[in-house]
Each structure stands twice: as structure tokens, then as C-alpha cells.
Amino acid sequence: xxxxxxxxxxxxxxxxxxxxxxxxxxxxxxxxxxxxxxxxxxxxxxxxxxxxxxxxxxxxxxxxxxxxxxxxxxxxxxxxxxxxxxxxxxxxxxxxxxxxxx
Numbered sequence: 001x002x003x004x005x006x007x008x009x010x011x012x013x014x015x016x017x018x019x020x021x022x023x024x025x026x027x028x029x030x031x032x033x034x035x036x037x038x039x040x041x042x043x044x045x046x047x048x049x050x051x052x053x054x055x056x057x058x059x060x061x062x063x064x065x066x067x068x069x070x071x072x073x074x075x076x077x078x079x080x081x082x083x084x085x086x087x088x089x090x091x092x093x094x095x096x097x098x099x100x101x102x
Contacts, residue, residue: 013037025049045069045076051098062098064091 005011005026013026021041029036034052041047047068053060066087070076 039066059102062095064095 023041
């Protein structure tokens with residue numbers, strides 16, 4: 001991974017390249033409870049990732065979502081069916097890392 005832009009906030013991000021693909025991830029919005037990223041995967045699309053924390057009686061509930069317009073391309077639509085299986089373990093690890101910081 002190669003960072004770019006400011007050290008933090010909107011416009012900060014990183015370039016990545018590995019066995020699962022290459023692209024960029026850029027912070028597009030930051031609020032007190034949410035961070036949004038645009039992930040540019042080139043021909044594979046531009047999903048939007050949101051990490052949001054909501055206060056609870058015992059701490060916080062963190063929700064990590066990815067949305068992407070698969071359009072009418074049949075290959076992308078089939079690919080979309082496997083997104084949870086492909087990304088789920090990575091996101092679970094990320095949520096555990098967030099919990100460890102709390």
C-alpha cells in the first residue's frame with residue numbers, strides 16, 4: 001500500500017496492489033460518527049465503503065458497509081452475489097482490530 005493526499009481527513013487515501021487486485025481507496029466524507037471511502041477498482045467499479053459508529057449503553061456499535069452499483073452487466077451482477085464471501089473475513093478482522101483499540 002502507498003499512501004497519498006493529506007495525513008488524515010477528506011482526500012487522504014492509499015493505492016494498493018496485490019493478488020486480489022489493485023486500485024485506490026480515498027476518504028470522501030468524515031463526520032463525528034462516520035467515515036466514507038471511495039474505492040476505485042478500475043474496470044471492476046467504484047464501490048463506496050462506510051464505517052459508522054453509534055453509541056450504545058455499553059459502548060458503540062460499529063457498522064461497516066460496502067455499496068456498489070452492479071448495473072446491468074451480467075458478470076458484475078453474478079460477482080455481486082459473492083461479495084460477502086469474498087470480503088466478509090477481511091471486514092470481520094477489521095472490526096476486531098477496531099474493537100481492540102477501544
